[in-house]
Amino acid sequence: MDSKVQAHTLAQGHELRIEVKPDKVLLLKLVQGEAEIFGTELALGEQLSLRGQKLAVFTWNGCTVELAAEDAQVDDVAESVYESDDTPMLSYLNVHESxxxxxxxxxxxxxSGRTGPRTIVVGPTDVGKSSLCRILLNYAVRTGWAPTAVDLDIGQGSITVPGSIAATPVEGPIDVEEGMPIDLPLVFYYGHQTPTENPELYRAVVERMSSILDKRENVDVQAAGLIINTMGFIEGLGYELLLHAISALRADVVLVLGQERLFNQLKTHLRAQQRVSVVRLHSSGGVVSRTPPVRKQARMQRVKEYFYGVRGDLSPHSQTIRLDDLRIYRIGGGPRAPTSALPIGASSVADPIRVTPVSASLDLMHSMLAVSHAATPDQLLSVNVAGFVLITDVDIVQRTITYLAPCPGSLPGRYLIAGSFKVFLE
Known part of the structure; x- marks a missing residue:
């Protein structure tokens, strides 16, 4: 066989697991039968470009796919390619039917007030939570629904940049190459990579997201329900935030991937809530554990894709603007109350959701800032953001900053939110 083109024939119920090396491109084509990737059906004869992805081509009835690499061997661009019949897809299909x-x-x-299923997918890191969410979203779309995807995983960001909590309607199959649709996302900026930085702010943002989703009046939208992805942080504070998310978003189906202990914990905590179903599912044998450096690289790649596109075919815009034309704020860290207002002997502590102005300094370099739709600083916690800019230069003398934006033109708002998220694009 020409190693530049590999043909793989899969029996029914089997999947081809593929790991593409970072910064490499593998070409995939379905040449016979039917197949899907995370629930997205593949078109016969259409060639896909898989860039640094880890995925599985699954077939219910059998298929043949071809893998190729431009100007290289397949083995040069793929970490591994192998077939397996040990797949949880049947159990995932049963969940979809329910x-x-x-x-x-x-x-x-x-x-009458009854809403569709609000499904939250939970489990430790690298057990396939995001993949299961995509499968359930795609299966719902294929049966005529437009469910809402909700992403609470601030560490990675499947809808928009890391550090954000976001939701978006999914009205068509999720593109294998491009990922989640981002035409109409509802985005709030938390600004950090871990909830330990400001857990009260994380709770506040989740609650605000939930309140907006609850106000949607379209019967079909409400009936389609939510598919909620979560962080892999499930111990201590992480577990408390998980329980809070289940409550705030009124999740009534909890899918636990990969850990029996977490399943039993949640069954115990939610036993009194008869409306909540807790279901344990097995992870796919194809999930791959990622080291902290690999996870960091994935975050940087998500930001790069935001500005340059998945294929690198977008042209972000660099612009310099006077600092007086912007107002930059940070949420959390200011004093909760003046010392004079506290009881004798008490000390003031930081207010986790206080909005405080940020002075221009070199500390802003490489910061991701969210551009808010807010009309006043008081609205920064309650109003969603329009998008993000990356600070590339700060001139204290001239009182200007230079930022990278996804598109040219003036910013849609003058109020910007800063966090601790720093980005260094290559």
Whole structure:
């Protein structure tokens, strides 16, 4: 066989697991039968460009796919390629069917207040939570629904840049190359890579997101429900935030991937809530554990894709602006109350959700800032953001900053939110 083109014939119920090396491109084509990638059906004869991805091509009835590499051997661009019949796809399909029944019941109930399934996927890092979310979203789309994807994983960011909590309607199959649709995202900026930086702010942002999602009045949208992705931080504070998210978003289906202990904890905590179903699912044998450096590299890649596109075919815009034309704020860290207002002997502590202005300094270099739709600083916690800019230069003498934006033109707002997220693009 020509090692520049590899053909793989899969039996029914099997999958081809592929790991593409970082910064490499593998070409994939379905040449016979039917197949899907995380629930997205592949078109016969269409060639896909897989860039640094880890994925599985699954077939219910059998198929043949071809792998190729431009000007290279397949083995030069792929870490591994292997077939497996040990797949949890049947159990994932059963979950979809159960969610489908809830959606139909919610639609039949109409405006009586009954909503569709609010499904939250939980588990430790690298067990396939994001992949399961994509599968369930795609299966819902394929049966005529437009569910809402909600991403609470601030460390990676499957909808927009890391450090954000976001939601977006999914009205069509999720593109294998491009990922989640970002035409109409609802985004709030937390600004940090871990909830330990400011857990109260994290809770506040989740609650605000939930309140907006609850106000949607379209019966079909509500019946389609939510598919919620979460962090892999499940111990101590992470577990407390997980319980808070389940409550705040009113999740009624909890899918636990990969850990029996977490499953039993949640079953115990949620036992009194009869409306909540807790289901344990097995992870795919193809999940790959990532080291902290690899996870950091993935975060930087997500930011790079935001500005330059997945294929690198977008042209971000660099602009210099006077600092007086902007107002930069940080949420958290200011004093909760003046010392004079505290009891004798008490000391003031930081207010985790206080909005405080940020003075221009070199500390802003390489910072990701969120551009808010807020009309006043008081609205920064309650109003979603329009997008993000990356600070590339700060001139204290001239009182200007230079930033990178996804597109040219003036910013859609003058209020910017800063966090601790620093980005160094190559």
């Amino acid at each position: 969610l489908e029944q809830r959606r139909r019941a919610a639609r039949e109930a109409g405006t």
